[in-house]
Amino acid sequence: MMRFPVLLTVVVALIVTAGVLLVGQAILQPDLPLIVEAGFSLDEITPNADGDTDIATFEYTITRTAKVSLLFEAEDGTVFVFREDEPRFADDYLVEFSGVVDGYTLPGEDIPGEVERRLIPDGVYTWRLIAEDVNSGEIEERSGTIAVRDADSPLPVISVFDISPPVFTPNQDSISDRVQVHVYLEKDADLQVYLLDDAGVRYPISARKEGRQPNEAGRHIFDYEGGVDLGADPPPDGTYTVVAVAQDAVGQRIRRTSQVTIAQGGKPRAEILRQAVGVDVVFEVWP
Secondary structure (H helix, E strand, O other), X not given: OOHHHHHHHHHHHHXXXXXXXXXXXXXXXXXXXXXXXXXXXXXXXXXXXXXXXXXEEEEEEEOOOEXXXXXXXXXXXXXXXXXXXXXXXXXXXXXXXXXXXXXXXXXXXXXXXEEEEEEOOOEEEEEEEEEEEOOOOOEEEEEEEEEEOOOOOOOOOEEEEEEEOOEEOOOOOOXXXXXXXXXXXXXXXXXXXXXXXXXXXXXXXXXXXOOOOOOOOEEEEEEEOXXXXXXXXXXXXXEEXXXXXXXXXXXXXXXXXXXXXEOOOOOOXXXXXXXXXXXXXXXXXXX
């Protein structure tokens, strides 16, 4: 008969204790803002790869899982994207900023290829860190200013990107066994050329050594025979994307693409032997 009141007392005690703990936790650790702090280590950067104030560190703290964006707004209202809706857990974060943002083109520009990464123009910018709580949808923002001066803004333009022949047959029959990619760089940059198949597999293409230094501005020729000359099997027959990517010292990057087709590829399975020397047939003239 006494068990029920005892059990009820225990349950009530547990509820009260839990409530006290929750209230105590709220008092000791109240709800924090979604963004606790955010800011740059420098007020101004000069991204020209001279080793002096090329990069500023951006640090921020978020207290809940959120989608985070970091944007830069110029004085004329143009917005440049550095990060957009990137998922982040509650933690402290640090990122280096060199003035390079997602690729863009300015009005009137005609740049061959895709500008993947590019310096923002010199000027004073309002940066905005925007965080959206993935559970509640709450949005918070922090902002400040940073200046960009003396930027090495010319892009690593690939002004020439020619492929010949458009179809090649890497089988060592001396007919269209190789393909050449002709590239012209407008400034010094790291230059990579490769074949890309539909599954995303890359096949590197080597540059020919013709006196010009690798990654130096100017003309470069890349030569590809499918690996057959090295005893390897060439990629399967089909059409491939040829990719050329140039990235300069400050991180600006341009990508150009075209296509080439591989047909009748394979290592030779027959061997041509030299004809034997000597007399095999003798003709005699009879009267």
